[in-house]
Amino acid sequence: MNATLLFDVDGTLIDSYPGIRQGFLIGLDAVGWKVPDEEFIRRIPGPPMPETMRSLGMSEAQVETAMRAYSGYMSNEGWQRFDVFDGMDDLVARLAGEGVRVCTATSKSERFARAALDRAGMLEHIDFLGAASNDGVRAKKVDVIRYVLDQAKPVRPLMVGDRLHDFEGAKEFGISSVAMTWGYGADKEWELADYVARDAAELERIIREF
Known part of the structure; x- marks a missing residue:
């Protein structure tokens, strides 16, 4: 993989x-x-x-x-004020432990993304932290994805998100995407993704078959 x-x-x-x-x-x-x-x-x-x-x-x-x-x-x-979605910390740790490159592509500011992932115990497994810049210049999801592609040079990237910005941003660069239905999106948004996962186990299956 x-x-x-x-x-x-x-x-x-x-x-x-x-x-x-x-x-x-x-x-x-x-x-x-x-x-x-x-x-x-x-x-x-x-x-x-x-x-x-x-x-x-x-x-x-x-x-x-x-x-x-x-x-x-x-x-x-x-x-x-947040909770880790069931199984995501274990999944990220397991995949990273197997040598899978794990990056983020979030519109959350770099500062808050780093703090939250550290508190959640996932930061140590993140190979590259792709986030909005603290000064707000890099804010839109498409700009964050471009930043990750330019800086991390990912091989066969797969975007995992919950909103249309994730899926539309991925399509902008010809990247496949997975919609997580426990997030804040809706059916119409998830239809823009290539795959749909309802929990961590289903996401892991999709990743391993990708």
Whole structure:
């Protein structure tokens, strides 16, 4: 098996929704913005947060204020509020132990991605940490994937994620992808992926047959 794995983080390796949701609400409150319905909020993990704020109709000044409040919360309590999805820590460790290259390709900032994966016990198994830049210049998933391809030079990359940004980003570079259904996406998004996995065991089978 000579594939290189590109893992999304939020919604794929870890369930970080509780922290992200609270940070989002704190950001909205900072500019007095009306809270959208829960269906919208459930979809916020994945895309860059400033992009989500803009989609609500905020001005750039409001986005800046909301993001300052969001980042303040996430820098302290927020990033720590997550759980590892069942079996993913064991799977990552096992594959890395077999010599499989394990990378990330996440829109989470480098700083928070490193901290979360370290806390989850997975950082030591990550061969290359592909993430959004801390300064926000590299933020979109397609830019992160390009960064990983340029820097890590992966052989037969396989993108594993949960949102359309993962699958569309992978297709941009002719990369196959796997949708994890326990994340924050929906059926229509998973249809964009080449494979669909419902748990760690199914994902492992797909990887080994890839």
